[in-house]
Amino acid sequence: MGSEIWVVAEHRGGQLRRPTLEALGAARQLAGAAGAAVAAVVLGKNAGGLAAELGKHGAARVLWVDEENLDVYSSGGYTHALTELARAHKPLAIVFAASSQARDFAPRAAARLGTGLLPDCIELGWDTGSGRVSAKRFINSGKALATVQVKTSPALVTTRPKAFAPAAADGAGAETVKCDVKVDAAQCYGKVKEYEQPAATKVELTEADVVVSGGRGMKGPAEFAVLEELAQVLGAAIGASRAAVDAGWREHASQVGQTGKVVTPKLYIACGISGAIQHLVGMTNSKIIVAINKDADAPLMKLADYAVVGDLFQLVPALTQEFKRVLEK
Amino acid sequence: MKIAVCIKQVPDTSAALKVKPDGSGVDTEGLEFVISPYDEYGLEEALRTKEKLATGEVVVVALGPERVAKALRSGLAMGADRAVHLADAAFDGSDAIATARALAAALKKAGPFDLVWAGKEATDDGMSTVGAALAEFLGIPHASEVKKAELSADKTSITCWSEVEGGTAVVEVKLPAVLTAQKGLNEPRYASLKGIMMAKKKELAVYTPADLGLTAEQVGKSGSPSEVLKVEPPPKKQTNTKLIKDLEPDAAAKELVRLLREEAKVI
Numbered sequence: 356m357g358s359e360i361w362v363v364a365e366h367r368g369g370q371l372r373r374p375t376l377e378a379l380g381a382a383r384q385l386a387g388a389a390g391a392a393v394a395a396v397v398l399g400k401n402a403g404g405l406a407a408e409l410g411k412h413g414a415a416r417v418l419w420v421d422e423e424n425l426d427v428y429s430s431g432g433y434t435h436a437l438t439e440l441a442r443a444h445k446p447l448a449i450v451f452a453a454s455s456q457a458r459d460f461a462p463r464a465a466a467r468l469g470t471g472l473l474p475d476c477i478e479l480g481w482d483t484g485s486g487r488v489s490a491k492r493f494i495n496s497g498k499a500l501a502t503v504q505v506k507t508s509p510a511l512v513t514t515r516p517k518a519f520a521p522a523a524a525d526g527a528g529a530e531t532v533k534c535d536v537k538v539d540a541a542q543c544y545g546k547v548k549e550y551e552q553p554a555a556t557k558v559e560l561t562e563a564d565v566v567v568s569g570g571r572g573m574k575g576p577a578e579f580a581v582l583e584e585l586a587q588v589l590g591a592a593i594g595a596s597r598a599a600v601d602a603g604w605r606e607h608a609s610q611v612g613q614t615g616k617v618v619t620p621k622l623y624i625a626c627g628i629s630g631a632i633q634h635l636v637g638m639t640n641s642k643i644i645v646a647i648n649k650d651a652d653a654p655l656m657k658l659a660d661y662a663v664v665g666d667l668f669q670l671v672p673a674l675t676q677e678f679k680r681v682l683e684k
Numbered sequence: 685m686k687i688a689v690c691i692k693q694v695p696d697t698s699a700a701l702k703v704k705p706d707g708s709g710v711d712t713e714g715l716e717f718v719i720s721p722y723d724e725y726g727l728e729e730a731l732r733t734k735e736k737l738a739t740g741e742v743v744v745v746a747l748g749p750e751r752v753a754k755a756l757r758s759g760l761a762m763g764a765d766r767a768v769h770l771a772d773a774a775f776d777g778s779d780a781i782a783t784a785r786a787l788a789a790a791l792k793k794a795g796p797f798d799l800v801w802a803g804k805e806a807t808d809d810g811m812s813t814v815g816a817a818l819a820e821f822l823g824i825p826h827a828s829e830v831k832k833a834e835l836s837a838d839k840t841s842i843t844c845w846s847e848v849e850g851g852t853a854v855v856e857v858k859l860p861a862v863l864t865a866q867k868g869l870n871e872p873r874y875a876s877l878k879g880i881m882m883a884k885k886k887e888l889a890v891y892t893p894a895d896l897g898l899t900a901e902q903v904g905k906s907g908s909p910s911e912v913l914k915v916e917p918p919p920k921k922q923t924n925t926k927l928i929k930d931l932e933p934d935a936a937a938k939e940l941v942r943l944l945r946e947e948a949k950v951i
Contacts, residue, residue: 666933
C-alpha cells in the first residue's frame with residue numbers, strides 16, 4: 356500500500372464499461388514505470404462481480420465499496436467514497452476513463468483532495484526523480500499538444516477513449532478487499548434519477564471502431580437513412596458535421612469537431628463533408644479516413660487516406676452492398 | 685433569483701493557432717478573443733430564467749488579464765446586470781483547481797447566488813474541470829453537461845438533462861447549485877445596440893486575491909496543483925491520398941472495400 360496506481364471501474368447494468376479496460380491498460384503502463392501495483396476501485400452495490408474481470412486484466416487488488424447508497428451513481432456519493440478511500444490508502448495516482456461520469460465527479464474529487472486533475476490524456480508518464488505523474492493532452496481542440504504535470508499526490512488523470520490499448524487479459528486474478536465507507540443518502544447529491552436510453556442500442560460515438568459521418572452534402576435529415584444502413588452493416592456509430600447539426604438534421608450528441616466530440620476510430624467515413632477546420636480537429640487522428648464527396652478539391656478529400664469522387668447517394672448504398680457481401684462470406 | 689455565470693475569454697475558435705517557439709504556450713499575439721461558446725449557453729440560460737421570472741439578477745464573473753474585461757462587457761451587453769473581474773498578476777498561471785478556488789471565493793463575496801452557470805469546458809484548455817470543482821469549493825451540488833434545465837415551481841430545485849454515453853441522464857439538484865452548459869441548451873442571443881450602449885454604464889467590480897481573502901500560495905502558479913511543462917504543435921499526420929474517381933458507383937465501392945481490407949486492413 357502507498358505505492359498503488361488506482362483505476363476507477365465504471366460500470367452500468369452490472370457490466371464493466373469498455374473504456375475502463377483502456378484506463379486499466381494506461382494504469383498498468385504507469386505502474387510499470389513507477390514500480391507500483393495496480394488496484395481497481397469498484398463503487399456500487401453488488402458490483403463485486405466485476406472483480407474477476409478486473410483481476411483477469413491485471414488489477415492486483417480490487418477495492419470494493421459495497422454500499423446501498425452507491426447503487427445509483429451520484430456525484431456526491433462517488434466523490435465521498437473515492438476520496439475517503441484515497442485518504443485512507445494514499446495511492447500515487449487515480450486513473451479514470453474520460454467519460455461523462457468521470458467529467459462529473461473527478462473534478463470534485465480533485466478539489467476535495469486538493470490535488471491536480473489532468474483530463475482526456477493520450478499519454479501518461481512518470482518522473483522517477485520527482486515521483487510526479489505527467490501526461491500529454493490536446494488543447495485548443497487539437498490545435499496544440501500540451502505536456503502537463505501534477506505536482507501533488509494522488510495525481511488524478513482521465514484517459515481519452517481509444518488513446519490507450521485495453522489491458523491484456525493476462526492477469527493472475529485480484530484480491531478483493533471490501534472497504535467500509537459509510538455513505539449517507541444526504542451525501543448523494545447529483546443522483547441520476549433515470550437514464551433515458553434511445554430506442555435502438557446505439558454505438559457510442561467516441562468509443563466506436565468505425566464512424567460514418569454526414570455533412571451538408573446529405574441535403575436533409577431523411578437522407579441520413581443511407582448512412583444508417585451502412586453503419587448497421589459495419590457496427591458503426593453515426594456522426595455529423597456542425598453544418599448538419601445546426602441545420603437540425605442530427606442531434607448535437609452526434610456532432611464531431613469543435614463544440615462536439617473528438618473521435619479516433621480505426622475507420623472514419625466522411626460523406627458529403629467538405630472539412631472545415633472545426634470538423635477536422637474532431638476526427639483528424641482517426642487511423643484511416645475515407646472521404647466521399649462530389650468535390651475532389653474539398654479540404655477533407657486532401658486529408659483522407661482514400662478519397663472517392665462521386666455522388667454519395669449512389670456510392671454509399673453501393674458500399675453498403677459490397678460490405679454486406681464481403682463481411683457475410 | 686440571483687444567478688452567476690462564470691465565463692472565460694478564449695481565442696476565437698475559428699482562428700489558426702501558433703505555438704510559441706520556446707514551447708511555453710500558445711502564441712496569443714494578434715489573436716481575436718471571444719467568450720468560450722459553452723459559457724455563452726450558460727449566460728443565455730441565465731438571462732432567460734431571469735426574464736421568465738421577471739425578477740432577479742444575472743452577474744457575469746471571469747478570471748484573467750485586463751483583456752478579459754472585454755468579454756465581461758460583452759456579457760453585460762447581452763443582458764447581464766453586473767460583472768466581477770478577478771484581475772491581478774497574482775492570478776496568472778492558475779490551473780483549473782486554483783481557478784475554481786478563486787471563483788468560489790469571488791462568488792461568496794459577490795453573492796450569495798441561487799444558481800451558478802459555467803460552460804461544460806473552455807474551448808482553449810478543454811479541462812472540463814472548473815464547474816464541478818467550483819461546486820465542491822462552494823460546498824453545493826452540481827450537474828454537468830446540461831442540455832436542458834427545468835426549475836421547480838417552488839424554485840428550490842432544478843431538473844437537468846445531461847448527455848451521457850448512449851443516452852441522457854436526468855439529475856435533480858437542490859439549489860443553490862452549479863450547472864455546466866452543453867451545446868443544445870439554447871441559441872445565445874446577439875447583443876443589441878442598446879445593450880452595448882447600456883453595458884458601458886453597468887458595474888464592473890475588480891477583485892484581487894486580497895479582496896477575496898486568498899493568500900499568494902492559494903492562487904496563480906503556487907496555488908495550482910498542476911502545471912504545463914511544454915506546448916508543441918500537434919503531430920502531423922502524413923497522408924498519401926489515394927484518389928478513386930471516374931468509376932461507376934459499384935466499381936468504386938468494390939475498389940474502396942478491397943483497399944480497406946487488403947491495404948489499410950481496418951475491416
